[in-house]
Amino acid sequence: MDRSVLLYLTVLKVRFSDVWNKQHNVLQPGVTQADANVQQRGVNELRQMFPTFPESTITQLLNAHSGQVDQTALTIAALSEIFHSEEDIVEDSVVLPSEILFDERLSDLHKLVLRSNPWLTNFPLLMPGPDIHHVAANLALEYKGKYCWSTCFDADFLAALMYEGYLPMAEMTKEGPAKFVLLPKMHHQRCILKFEDLHVRKKLRKRSSRFEITCDRAFDEVVQGCLRQHGENWLYPPFISVLKEILERGGINGVRIHSFELWENGTMVAGEMGYSVGGCYTSLSGFYTVKSAVYMSAGSVQCIGTAKLLQQAGAAFWDLGMTLKYKLDLGAHCVPRQAFLGEIWKTRDKQPIELPRERVNVKQLLDSLS
Known part of the structure; x- marks a missing residue:
């Protein structure tokens, strides 16, 4: 077409x-x-x-x-x-649901996975290829659903999808040769925070003096905290492995993996993991430790601390994924898919955000950026 x-x-x-x-x-x-x-x-x-x-x-x-x-x-x-590209690109990296049972590009692995997990026939199949950026971008605009799927857990492939605005996750299959599949998600509505809209409650600002926050200091510990609180859910081993590969390679195609850690008296009490694409930071998962009434606020303090560090680093906005009340309470708002993609495409090729490595007192951080 x-x-x-x-x-x-x-x-x-x-x-x-x-x-x-x-x-x-x-x-x-x-x-x-x-x-x-x-x-x-x-x-x-x-x-x-x-x-x-x-x-x-x-x-x-x-x-x-x-x-x-x-x-x-x-x-x-x-x-x-x-x-606007003049190049005629053959879209070899996607098989649409209407074609998926008959397409000759399906490998034996794909056919076996579909036979054991027929629910996947409802979603487009994405495959790595030289046209993946073009295919993923077109699909994001044209596809009415939210999920795609793939058997590929390759770091460059995953980074390409992140670059195009997809939020990746993994799912365990019911049976068959592939134990897990990748499920890139493109929300109909995306929850984003522009930092000028951040709302910090007075009580939370006062409590924040108890905590310090760091960036990119303890990725493995943050992953374990997320797994302890939420279970594997969609953070399955091959997905974690590919995130760690992107991290160890120092980023791929402008995509960088990050972790934020919140500390009280030397103990990590909250944290989150995510990735940046140019000037946009996207959350993947987070956790907080529940041990006392004081610790109950740790997750909220981590959120405002993360927002302020991102603002300080020059990030354009924070992509929070699906809509939840606590995100709206922070000052985030929902935008339709097309508007979100426009935001991503404006900021993804900007200078990558540079986050501080030293510990920062959250209250002092809030006061310095007020």
């Missing part, structure tokens, strides 16, 4: 309610007529800049950027950039 047509079909996805509201001049709750007029002026300005982009998509992206025309323009430009 011609890429300009693909782009047009992709961005034409609009909710019925949005269309109905526009046709019947229904304002969204809490939106005044003056607000609507300002928004429409912004939409008109962006349509002049990007005449091939559907108005409905421009409106959604403008809402995601709180009406900021300049930021929305950067996102639309990033969304368009991938389709």
Whole structure:
């Protein structure tokens, strides 16, 4: 399919309610007529800049950027950039669900895995190849589902998916030759924190003086803490191994693995693991130790400490994955998939964030960046 047509079909996805509201001049709750007029002026300005982009998509992206025309323009430009290549790329790295039972590219391993785990036929199969970046980016925009799958736990392959905005995880198969499969996830809605929106409760700020935070000092211990609190869940051995390979190689294609550790009196009481892609940091998993009423706040202190260290390091935003109440309480907000991809594409090629290695008192960190 011609890429300009693909782009047009992709961005034409609009909710019925949005269309109905526009046709019947229904304002969204809490939106005044003056607000609507300002928004429409912004939409008109962006349509002049990007005449091939559907108005409905421009409106959604403008809402995601709180009406900021300049930021929305950067996102639309990033969304368009991938389709401007003149190169004719043959997409050999993906098999769609409708083709998966008959595609000749399936290896014997793939066929055996599907035979034992038919639930995987519902998801696209991703395979490593020279076109994986193009394929993953196109799929993220066009695919209506959330999950893909692969039998490949290769560090370069995983880093390529992270670079394109996928949040990787692993799943144990029911039976068959492959005990685990990779499940790259592309959320419909992604929870992100812009650091100017961070909310720190007064009580938490006061308690934070008890704690120190470090970066990239104890990755293995953080992994073990996550496993103790949550079980293997999706942090299965081959997935952990490939994360450690990326870490030991010092990063791949701008993707770096990180850990954050929170300490009280020399004891690690909370931590989290994740990865950065240029100016974006993505959380994978975290833990906190529950031993007393004081320790109950350790996870919250770790979150605000991590946010401030990322802000200090020049990160653009914190990708928190799925939406949970504690993330919204921090000041995070949800953005649709297209807006999230635009944010990733704007920041992923920026200078990698450089995190401090020394211990920092969390209260002093908060005060220095207030």
